[in-house]
Amino acid sequence: MKAVKRLLIPLALLALAVSPALAQQGVLSVGNLTAAPGQVVNVDVNMDANLTGVAGAQFVLDFSQSTPPNAPPLTAVPADPTNPGNKEAAIIDSPLWPKQTFGLASAVNPGQVNVGIVGSKGFGGPGPLVTIPLQVPANVPSGTVYQLQLKDVILNNEQIQSITATIQNGTLTVTTPGPPENxxxxxxxxxxxxxxxxxxxxxxxxxxxxxxxxxxxxxxxxxxxxxxxxxxxxxxxxxxxxxxxxxxxxxxxxxxxxxxxxxxxxxxxxxxxxxxxxxxxxxxxxxxxxxxxxxxxxxxxxxxxxxxxxxxxxxxxxxxxxxxxxGTATAGWSVWTGAPISGSVSTTGNGIVAVNDAGNVVLLNAADGTPMSGFSAPALTGTVTTRPMVANGSIYLATDKGVSILSLGTGALVASTALSAPAQIGIGSFPGVDGAALYVASGSNLQVLAESTQGGTTTLQPVASLDLGAANLGSITTTPAIAFDWVWTGTSNGNVLGILPGPGVLTPQVNLAPTGTPAPVVAPPFITPDGLVFVADQTGKVVEFQATGQPVANPFYNAGAAILAAPVALNGSFYAVDATGQLHIVSLANPTQATKVKVASATTPLQSPLVFGNRLYVGDVDGTFHAVDITNPAAGITTLALQDGATSSPAVAFGPSGTLSDAVVAVATADGSIVALPLL
Structure with missing residues (x-):
């Protein structure tokens, strides 16, 4: 910023005498500008070629009005950043100013900058009369439009005679910058x-x-x-x-x-x-x-x-x-898909499946990352922000636009249905449905869809539904977990619901509130093979209960920080990485025996940990991937910085030998890569 002047005297002393107007015409204008959130934008107050002889000016730049009206306000840039309380506003001298021209500004009133310019010689356009820097708030939504209005304009020549001008106002539109080109x-x-x-x-x-x-x-x-x-x-x-x-x-x-x-x-x-x-x-x-x-x-x-x-x-x-x-001599590869990946990867046993934000579905050989032979999937509509599910020879995918089922063998679209809200899905049985049923949670609605084929065309037909909103139970905030004839899911107001499927119906049977607080439960329930269910909430409290019979929640552990990603219970221990990146390893037999160690920067619902052998693998929001030796977590942490942006939940897949020698742990990155690393 050049030639920024400080307000040395009150602007009232610069009030310009108003004499009869001369026959001079011109335009004083503010353009239509764009800026990104958090940016300082320079607003030029421009003179056209017909506006000449200006030796003094006084006006108000008003930027208090916006669409929407409750948008965070624009603010003036302080002339003295070390003393912003003095209300002096920064301005930038025009290159058109003659010598001995001075500009002064104040920001006494929110949403306005008062400007005064005085000199002994006249000057004119085309070009800026003065430039006013404004700070765009960092939290303003893209698409917000601010009105830039010139008010109370007084222009004078060297003889202190009034100069008339047509005033043209402008706008400042906030836009989120697109990705860089090339x-x-x-x-x-x-x-x-x-x-x-x-x-x-x-x-x-x-x-x-x-x-x-x-x-x-x-x-x-x-x-x-x-x-x-x-x-x-x-x-x-x-x-x-x-x-x-x-x-x-x-x-x-x-x-x-x-x-x-x-x-x-x-x-x-x-x-x-x-x-x-x-x-x-x-x-x-x-x-x-x-x-x-x-x-x-x-x-x-x-x-x-x-x-x-x-x-x-x-x-x-x-x-x-x-x-x-x-990698190693027998394991390790990477593939760039060409577009960001917001969801996670899944394993098919000998393959890795993922979907990038352009809707491209890839199925890659775990052996070397090459495309699986014969697999070619159509591009999906919408963004996949969850983990693809693989079962019964199909790939089940939920986007923010709907649900699709693809053939695992060919990638062909088996069936799809559109939804009005982003979905999370689970796969399980349902009374009267042959094969797998698709449990789709979208907003406050949980519905069960079954594949129906007639005349060679497969569609998804609803067989049951449940509206949680009608019972004031909130919207569904976790992936439905289906096991032991129960469906378990968390809600936006802190409930954990146990739902029993019946012929044509879904009936809520159990309503557990682990903390009694309305904080949403976003970490999916984890169900062990013997029917023990663990649920964590955003206060860090964890409860356990049996998925069979009439469940009763028992307090298990308190992490002290929000748990957003699905926990894991395996081999006598409970594992969770909280939102601050701290790993908790808790004994199932004695929850007072807990180990805590910082392993990641921060995690979201998209960074669930994976335990395989004596290692826990987890990504974080900063693009790093961590392998933790769970036998000695404080000393045994290996970290890789993969890229800028978040890494996904990992998955393990096996190469042709089916042994650990060519097995890989794969993770998706925000820049669109799938990175498959040898197991440690």
Whole structure:
């Protein structure tokens, strides 16, 4: 911010005498602006070419009105940030001001800045009379519109004669910035030590580009690139691209003399229209690199250039994350899906299924991450924010628009139904329904759907429903858990409902309120194979009860912080990671025996822990993934920073041997990658 003046005298002393108007016409205006939440936006008060000879001005910029009317207010930027209470407002001098011109401003009244300008020589447009910085609140919703109105305007010339002007007001519209254009995406990729594998360089959000060239700095003691192995990526049609990769590039100097440079170039004949792979190059980790070791890759500054169809350089950037993580010789891989992933991954035993926010469903071999043969699914409508469910040869998916069932073998759409609110689903039996029934929780409604096939067409038909709102039980806030002929679910007002399915009906039988508070229960109930149910709420209290017979809730444990993700009870212990990232390991036999250790930054309902062997795996909201040795949790925590944004709940899948040697723990990331790591 330049030439910011402090208010040294009251603006009242700058009141300008009003003399008869001259025959001067012009326009004083404020434009229609856009800004992001939290941004400081500079509001130019502009003069057109017909507005000349201005030597003094006084006006009010009013920004107190908004749509919606209860939006957080815009505020003036203090002239002296160390003393904001003096009500002096910052302004920016116009480059049109002659010497000996001074501007002063105050923000005594909320939603207004009073401005005074005085000088001895006149000046005029086109250009700004003055610029007023305004602070956009960080919590304002996108789409909010503020009115920018010029009021009480007085303009004078050198002779203190009034200058008339037409006033044109403007607006400030708050918009959430879209993703950056033309981003070289490297992200987190997993390679196996001693095994050549393609390392992929992708592009996200392409705009009028045909390719890119860039240089990567790497440590040859940890990773090497195989010459003459560059292959054009899927953003290009076959035989339309030229790609090259030189792992011994010497045109630049690496930051570390022990490092080497890889120069990569890719170009095609048509503008790239979708995110995907630009080029891949065979890479190999040193055979002695330990599992879960991170090998950074650096895009050399100023080496990245995107080009449009004419060959001109186009603005772009590189992803913040660029690294390789070591697997083992028999396990570990990664796949970028091209769009963010808001939900979690699921296992099919020998495969991993996930859905990105573009609606693309992928089913990947646990062995190497390649697409499962014969599987091709249609794009879904809506965003999947839960975990896909796999049962009975089908994949069950809930989005914020509806529910779909896909064939696990082919990916074909078996059946779907639209919903008016986001859904959570459970799979179980229902009286009178052959095969699996689909329990769909949406808002305050729980309904049971069954597949019905007639004339070769399969539809989802309702067989029972229950409206919790009619009984003031709140809306459903957890995935329905179905076991031992009961359905268990949490609600928005702190209830845990036990519901008994009957022919054509769902009947609430048990209503448990673990804490007696109205805090929503968002962590799904966990049911052990022997029928013990654990429910945690947002106060951190955990209750246990039997899913069989008439359940009675017994206090089990108090974590002292909200538990938002599903807990786990296994091998004599209860495991939960609370919202602050603290792991609680509690003895089922004696809940007073509890171990607490900080393992993650913070978790949400999307970061449920997974216990496998002697490790607990969990992601967090900061894009890190943690493996905790549950036999010694304080000392045995391995953490990987995968990317910016949240990581999902993990899943374990097995390779062709069916043994731990090629098993992987897979997790989805907010940037759209599926990262499969060897078990520790």
């Amino acid at each position: 981003v070289l995406f490297i992200g987190t990729q997993v390679l196996r030590p001693g095994v050549p594998r393609p390392l992929t360089f992708g592009i996200s959000n392409p705009k009028n580009v045909v390719g890119a060239e860039f240089v990567i700095e790497y440590d040859p003691n940890l990773i090497t690139f195989v010459p003459n192995t560059a292959v054009a990526g899927n953003v290009y049609a076959p035989n339309t691209a030229v790609v090259d990769a030189n792992p011994d590039f010497t045109g630049l100097t690496p930051s570390n003399p022990a490092h080497k440079l890889l120069k990569v170039a890719a170009t095609g004949t048509q503008a790239i229209t979708a995110a995907g792979s630009l080029v891949s190059v065979q890479a190999q980790l040193a055979a002695n690199v330990a599992p879960w070791t991170v090998i950074p890759l650096t895009v050399v500054p100023n080496s990245l250039q995107f080009r449009d169809p004419t060959g001109a350089v186009v603005t772009g950037s590189a992803s913040a994350t660029a690294q390789v993580i070591a």
